Amino acid sequence: MTAFPRCLATAAALAFTAALSVATITVPPAQAAAPQARTQAPGFYRMMLGDIEVTALLDGTHPFPVHEVLTGIPMADADTLLAASDLAAPVEGSINAFLINTGTKLILIDSGAGVLYGADGGHLMANLRASGYTPEQVDEIYLTHLHRDHVGGVDQGGRMAFPNAIIRVNRRDADFWLNPANKAKAPAFLGPMFDGAIDSLRAYVDAGRVQPFDGEAQLNPAIQALPSPGHTPGHTAYRVRSRDGQTLLAWGDIVHVAAVQFPDPAATVKYDSDSAAAAQARDRLMAEAVAEGSWVAAAHITFPGLGHVVRRDGRYVWLPANYTTVGLTQAR
Numbered sequence: 001m002t003a004f005p006r007c008l009a010t011a012a013a014l015a016f017t018a019a020l021s022v023a024t025i026t027v028p029p030a031q032a033a034a035p036q037a038r039t040q041a042p043g044f045y046r047m048m049l050g051d052i053e054v055t056a057l058l059d060g061t062h063p064f065p066v067h068e069v070l071t072g073i074p075m076a077d078a079d080t081l082l083a084a085s086d087l088a089a090p091v092e093g094s095i096n097a098f099l100i101n102t103g104t105k106l107i108l109i110d111s112g113a114g115v116l117y118g119a120d121g122g123h124l125m126a127n128l129r130a131s132g133y134t135p136e137q138v139d140e141i142y143l144t145h146l147h148r149d150h151v152g153g154v155d156q157g158g159r160m161a162f163p164n165a166i167i168r169v170n171r172r173d174a175d176f177w178l179n180p181a182n183k184a185k186a187p188a189f190l191g192p193m194f195d196g197a198i199d200s201l202r203a204y205v206d207a208g209r210v211q212p213f214d215g216e217a218q219l220n221p222a223i224q225a226l227p228s229p230g231h232t233p234g235h236t237a238y239r240v241r242s243r244d245g246q247t248l249l250a251w252g253d254i255v256h257v258a259a260v261q262f263p264d265p266a267a268t269v270k271y272d273s274d275s276a277a278a279a280q281a282r283d284r285l286m287a288e289a290v291a292e293g294s295w296v297a298a299a300h301i302t303f304p305g306l307g308h309v310v311r312r313d314g315r316y317v318w319l320p321a322n323y324t325t326v327g328l329t330q331a332r
């Protein structure tokens with residue numbers, strides 16, 4: 001071993017110490033004061049339904065004033081059910097839409113609120129782009145009903161947000177919400193719903209791009225309309241069927257507050273145009289989802305609003321989708 005001259009060793013140690021002290025002074029502590037990001041992940045989620053690609057798109061979340069809006073259930077009971085899911089009123093509810101790529105057509109089911117829910121909504125377009133698509137690629141838009149959190153997103157400042165799309169909607173909803181005479185007869189709280197539907201669809205109506213349908217129309221080889229009136233006169237669910245026979249029910253506003261309406265499907269909302277019919281439609285579609293083992297794509301169940309329904313101990317239960325990445329690339 002070579003002896004290191006003591007004076008050089010001392011000089012080296014002093015230089016090291018000096019360098020360390022400079023470093024201590026000039027480099028800020030690594031974990032201090034990183035600004036909080038306070039943003040969420042991009043709001044899209046993808047799954048395959050056999051040969052069909054389904055993309056859930058988040059338009060936003062909105063505090064749902066359960067105490068003012070829920071009907072058909074004692075509020076104490078609703079609060080107990082919310083507490084069982086670690087929730088309390090108001091419940092932050094998602095606004096979801098679903099992009100269906102059949103392989104030959106790109107179809108958007110519902111469109112979010114656009115500007116009509118302020119900052120709580122209107123994020124669908126950014127999330128559509130983040131998911132890898134452009135609004136120009138959308139061929140058709142199927143609306144479950146004409147409430148403004150479903151139709152508002154088709155409009156962009158008086159112009160068509162989806163310039164190549166035609167819009168399909170049940171004729172009963174089109175006839176009801178697009179007729180200003182009905183607004184005059186309706187309760188005041190529904191007024192903004194009429195205005196939202198008329199304003200959002202105006203450019204498409206003028207261009208002849210709103211094409212109402214009747215009943216159980218087969219709108220695409222893979223997608224059939226299932227009238228489920230009650231929430232609105234022409235409320236419609238859509239059944240998507242893959243070539244290998246898997247099904248997905250895009251069921252619109254069948255459920256507003258999952259923590260309450262799965263255990264108690266008789267709970268309704270004050271926006272229902274016919275409460276009894278709305279409760280019947282909910283029971284019917286939940287029963288179909290259970291019997292068929294169908295996927296469900298829900299407008300207001302927490303994002304991405306995709307899952308299954310099962311029945312346990314005489315009650316419906318929501319089973320959210322298991323997160324997938326490999327399921328997108330496996331051979332079909």
Ligand SMILES: [Zn+2]
Pocket residue numbers: 145147231253271
């Ligand atoms: Zn609605």
Ligand SMILES: [Zn+2]
Pocket residue numbers: 147149150253299300
């Ligand atoms: Zn809705």
